[in-house]
Amino acid sequence: MEQQQESVISLQDVSVNGLSPVNLSVNSGECICLSGPSGSGKSLLLRALADLIPHQGEVYFNGQACSSIPPTQWRKQVGLLAAESFWWHEHVGEHFSKRCDDDLQRMGFDKSVYEWSVTRCSTGERQRLALLRLLCLQPKVLLLDEPTASLDEKNVEAVEALIKDFVKKGGAVIWVSHDPNQIKRVADRHYQIINNQLQEKAA
């Protein structure tokens, strides 16, 4: 239990859909990367950590079990950014619970983006806006499912810098990525899913 107190998020025998039980802790100010072939369960694992799907095992946030925290509160602290972003109102701004103009500028938008119609945004713009939308809620843990998949080089850099700042401020990140170079740039530790097993890869 000592160790759980230090880590922001820790997984105890978490398993979903054929993935062998996962034990893993991520500390404050740490970013770990997950990779593995498609269909190996990376996204499912992230969805389980956000408590969006039934799973075995237990996840702890600051030592508190997920099952003991109301789900809405859990998901605000452990924020999931899905691979595909979804929008349900007409305008971008309606999806934001509060304004976060500083981050907006770092991602290359200005305040007028709130007035934009969602249908006008490109896939890449939507992906970056979905990240901003999530960061506005000030989660303590970020679960990122290939957040730079459809971005150009400049925007990949901007996203990576933004996440690095989040980590520097004490956040914990679990980042699913396919790009070995990106993993080298952002990861403190790197895990791979091989044959349904999560294994740490030596740096």
Next chain:
Amino acid sequence: MNVIALTAVDLTIAACLVMILAVLSAWLQLGLGKKIVIAGVRTTVQLLLIGFVLKVLFEQSHLTWISLLAMVMLLVAGREVMARQKRRFGGWWGFGLGTMTMFVSSFSITVFVLLMIIQNDPWYKPQYAIPLLGMMLGNTMTGIALALDRLTDSAWQQRGVIEAQLSLGYDWRSAIRGMARDSVRVGLVPMLNAMAAAGLVSLPGMMTGQILSGTPPLEAVKYQILIMFMITAGTGFATMGAVWIGAKHLFDERQRLRLDRIKS
């Protein structure tokens, strides 16, 4: 009773019209000839059977038998609600949700009207109870089937949106609210349209029947208004109840969207 009784010969003449239609469609190779004949036979047999059942029931006026027939009607309607949904809840929920909400709404409103408005002696007199309940069930069935079909289908189609909202810390109510509202609307609109068009576009079937059997038009109209109000209230309450309970059942105790509870 100043109704003109129909003889077997009268009905045979009418049946000839359907036979001509069957022959015509066979000649045009519509592939419907056989179906028309079978449907014609089915309607004759089924209606004659229910006619006999009602005849016996009317003579007995026994609450047990009336309840039994009401139950059979309910179960058939419940099965119909289930069959009309493209995606429905698995297991007992598939049948139980529609049937239970239909039961609570239709039966309580019918009993209420029989006791408070019709005030017959005994209140369950089958001549009133069975047709009223039948009309309630028939319309409620349509409303619930449409609404639940819309609810489960839109949850399936928009699962990404629902889960994105949950991920942002929305509770299940907020995440499903828009779809639940649409579903209730879809269930209620046919009845509202029927009320709006009543008398102008179509003469409602029950009213027409009463007029044919010699009821003064104004009396028939009053009954029709009563029925319309009953049906609208019943369909509305049942649809809201079914959608509310169904929406709740789309999520589990951890407020996860559980599409595995739906079968297509």
